[in-house]
Amino acid sequence: MRSMKVNGIAVATAVVACSWLSFLAPTSNAQNFDFFYLVMQWPPAFCNQPGARCKPRIPRTFTIHGMWPQTNSGGSPQDCPGAVPDVRRSGQVDEATLGLMDRQWPNLKRVRRGNGNSQFWTYEWNKHGTCSGWSLQSYFRATVDRASGVDLLRELRSNGIQPDNQLYARNRFRNALGRYSAVISCNNVRRRRTISKQIHEIWLCVHKDGSRIFPCARGTRFRNCGGGAIVFSS
Ligand code: 5GP
Numbered sequence: 634m635r636s637m638k639v640n641g642i643a644v645a646t647a648v649v650a651c652s653w654l655s656f657l658a659p660t661s662n663a664q665n666f667d668f669f670y671l672v673m674q675w676p677p678a679f680c681n682q683p684g685a686r687c688k689p690r691i692p693r694t695f696t697i698h699g700m701w702p703q704t705n706s707g708g709s710p711q712d713c714p715g716a717v718p719d720v721r722r723s724g725q726v727d728e729a730t731l732g733l734m735d736r737q738w739p740n741l742k743r744v745r746r747g748n749g750n751s752q753f754w755t756y757e758w759n760k761h762g763t764c765s766g767w768s769l770q771s772y773f774r775a776t777v778d779r780a781s782g783v784d785l786l787r788e789l790r791s792n793g794i795q796p797d798n799q800l801y802a803r804n805r806f807r808n809a810l811g812r813y814s815a816v817i818s819c820n821n822v823r824r825r826r827t828i829s830k831q832i833h834e835i836w837l838c839v840h841k842d843g844s845r846i847f848p849c850a851r852g853t854r855f856r857n858c859g860g861g862a863i864v865f866s867s
Contacts, residue, residue, distance in 0.1 A: 666702035666710055666764065669839040670816070671779050671846065674698040676741050677796065677866045678833040681822055686743045693796065693867075695785045697738040698834060699757040700776040702764045702841075705850070710764035717769070720758055721751035725769040733777040767843075775843030783846065785810070785835055789865070800829065800862035807853045813837050814848035819858035822866055830857070831864040 673695040680687035702710050717723045721731060740749035754773070762772045786796075792809035794801050806817055816836035821828050836856075838849040 665704065666708075666841060667705045668703055668841050668847075669765070669843070670701045670703055670836040671776065671839045672698040672701060672834055672836050673780065673783070673785060674741075674834045675796075675832055675866070678820060678822070678831050679741055681831075681866060682820060687741050688743050688748075691741065692739065693786075695835065696741070697734075697776060697780050699761055700765075700772070700779075700839065701761040709761075711760050713763035713766075715763040716759040717755060719751055720754040720769060720773070723769060726773050727770060730770065730774045730777065733781070734773060737777050737780050771843070775839075779837075779839050779843070779846055783837065794865055796865045796867045798824065798864060798867050800864055802862050803855060803858065806832070806863060810835065811853060812848065813846065814850075814852045816849065816854050816856050817858060818856040819863060822864055824864055829864045830859045830861070831866050 674697075675695055676687070676692045679685060680691050704710075717725070720726060726734075734754060735748075735750055738750065738754065740753035742749060742753075744752070758769060758772070762769070765772050767775075789795075789806075789809050792805065794805055794809055810817065813835075815838070816834075817832065818834040818836060819830040820833040822831040823829075836849075837846050839846055
């Protein structure tokens, strides 16, 4: 009799534990990842590339490129199940969030019709967002919420770094953005008949639950920035 009672308690405990675990567990799309990179791009540096065809009125503020699941070992899961044909039309992201996305996450490329924002978001969701295991609503809301909490241009300006086509020593960027320990990513720009490196993107680390930006574990790193000074294009 006593052993039946004990077994009953054990079964009940296991059922409760299982249902709690299934509540905590991410959806079946979720891949193993450790954090996100919130990738902010400097539009002039994207648009001054040879062959780039951008819409007129290039923003002069950092805009969102994407939020990418990452592993601590350097992996980047991509193209998981859950792709959608069109984020805006999916009906899975509320109007308030779409409004914030239109402001903070614009498509920069020229398109035939409309503004192309939803095509850009859809590309980013299908390639990266699907591997978060989150709903579209949670993923896009967390992305705009984290991005709206930072003003990279203001932080650079307050350290004397302006988008004025001048060269700045790498350490100026390292110091200005030191609290993020971010990845500072460059591309090439033609300047006074030579090729220089220019600031293109800042990759910020976001906790895997989307709740906050934190200093990246590996410290500030430069990606494709060469060894010399870096241009901040206007
Ligand atoms: P990833 O594939 O790693 O998410 O991002 C790289 C791609 O994003 C590149 O092909 C680049 O052209 C694209 N990209 C960056 N900014 C924009 C944008 O504003 N609009 C569109 N449509 N694509 C962009």
